[in-house]
Amino acid sequence: MLKNCWYIACPSRKLKNRPVARTLFGRRLVFFRSESGQVSALDDSCPHRNAPLSAGEVADGQLACPYHGWRFDCQGRLVEIPYRAGxxxxxxxxxxxxxxxxxxxWVCPGDKVPEEAPLVFPHLGLPGWTSFRMETLFAANVEACLENFLDCPHATHVHRYWFRTPxxxxxxxxxxxxxDGAVAEYFQEPxxxxxxxxxxSPGKAVGMxxxxxxxAPATSRVDYEFDDxxxxxITSSCTPQDEFQTRVFTVxxxxxxxxxxxxxLFFHPLSRLIIQQDVRMLALQQENIxxxxxxxxxxxxxxxxxxPIMAWRKALRQGGTLPEAGDQWQVELKL
Ligand code: FES
Ligand SMILES: [Fe+2]
Structure with missing residues (x-):
């Protein structure tokens, strides 16, 4: 079931008139645009001699294999063999x-397309709001990434003085x-x-x-709202490349x-620095594992x-009963 979901392949602006290669769940896919601009995703392997189609080129909305030039349309149908008539x-x-x-x-790497549309990033384009995007490759699986993005205690170590001072x-x-998942609300947070x-932040006098x-299946969202x-x-959508690598798209x-x-102007580079601290930590953790x-x-x-993350993902992976909504509990911690 984890495959029958929408995952981000790449930003729309990256896909212009050249094919783009992406790996999802260990499978190599190629993305390109038809003449009308519609996006298409195919297996990145030519049926003739298995050359990667992503190394070819797009002409008149068709994808031409780099080896012998077989051409495919956006449905993946072979439409021309340049050295064979008829x-x-x-x-x-x-x-x-x-x-x-x-x-x-967005692509669905499985064989059953989800009924729901892909995740909507909140606040994109809303008046008064400003957004920026980041794309980060983690040497870690989706679970490790999700946990990291939603884990407060690590910030007092990995991001000490940058984001959280213990x-x-x-x-x-x-x-x-x-x-569709789980939420944690924090109280009396220093x-x-x-x-x-x-x-x-506007100072401690202002409520937060x-x-x-x-x-579920692969998104984290962190919100801070102040009374002023x-x-x-911060919303991060995880695309599994394979068991060991995850491409994370953050808005x-x-x-x-x-x-x-x-x-x-300063928040964007600062965020890049902080996310690189997580990239290094997760690479160390995964290498050790x-x-x-x-x-x-x-x-x-x-x-x-x-x-909650593990319960949801286990149920989705095994096709079991999904966790029930409504359960609630409290956790005391020190930050
Ligand atoms: S391998 Fe693609 S045309 Fe021959
Ligand atoms: Fe972090």
């Missing part, structure tokens, strides 16, 4: 469903299982001096609401009115959204 034999390349939404090309103050998290808080959300109207929202949106473009042969984790309530 109608080509019946032959086609496996095609995958894809759509464009929110400036991304205070050891008690914090309460309330976790609620939802129809906002000690760190670079990001100093630059972006912080929620971390897991959206400022708000920050960061914030409500700062006319100051938005100015804030983006591979060396040991398998993951062997100690579960803790304070790994707040780890269990």
């Amino acid at each position: 109608t080509p034999p019946d032959c086609s390349v496996q095609q995958y469903d894809c759509v464009e939404q929110d400036g991304y090309v 205070t050891a103050k008690p914090v309460m998290a309330q976790v609620t299982m939802l129809e 906002r000690e001096k760190s670079l990001v808080w100093s630059l972006l 609401k912080h929620t971390d959300r897991y959206i 109207g400022r708000a920050y929202s 960061i949106s914030f409500r700062r009115g006319w100051l938005g473009p100015l804030v983006r 591979r060396h040991r042969g398998k993951a062997d984790f100690k579960a803790l309530d304070q790994d707040v959204l780890y269990r």
Whole structure:
């Protein structure tokens, strides 16, 4: 079931008049545009001698293989063999469903297209909001990425002084299982001096609401809303390349009115720096797991959204019953 979902292949603007190669669930796909601009996804292997079609070129909305020039249309049908007269034999390349939404090309790598449209990134294009996008390749699987993006305690170590300065103050998290995942809301959260808080938060006198959300199958969303109207929202959609690598597409949106473009000027490179700290940490963790042969984790309530993420993904992977919405519990931790 995990395959029968929408995943981001690439930003729409990356797909112009050349084919783009992407790997999903270990399978190589090629993306290109038809003459009308419609996006198409095919297996990245020519049926003739299995050359990668992504190394070929797009002409008149058709994809030409780089080896002997066989041409395929956007449904994957063979339409021409340049060195053979007449109608080509019946032959086609496996095609995958894809759509464009929110400036991304989405593909369903499975054989059953989901009924729902792909994830909508909140706040994109809303008045008063400014957004920027990031694409990051992690040497880690989807579960490790999702947990990392929704894990508060790691920030006091991996992002110490950048994003979170440890205070050891008690914090309460309330976790609620939802129809499409789970959410954790944090209470009495400290906002000690760190670079990001100093630059972006309005000071401790102003109230703040912080929620971390897991959206099945492969999205995380973090929201900070302040009583003075400022708000920050970080949504990351994970595309599994294979067991060991995940391509993460992040949209960061914030409500700062006319100051938005100015804030983006330093917020964007700062976010890149912080995400690179996670890239390095996850690469170390995964390398260690591979060396040991398998993951062997100690579960803790304070790994707040780890269990909901694993329960959802296990059910989706095995085609079992999905976790029920409504369950709620509280976790005490120190941040
Ligand atoms: S391998 Fe593609 S045309 Fe020969
Ligand atoms: Fe992080």
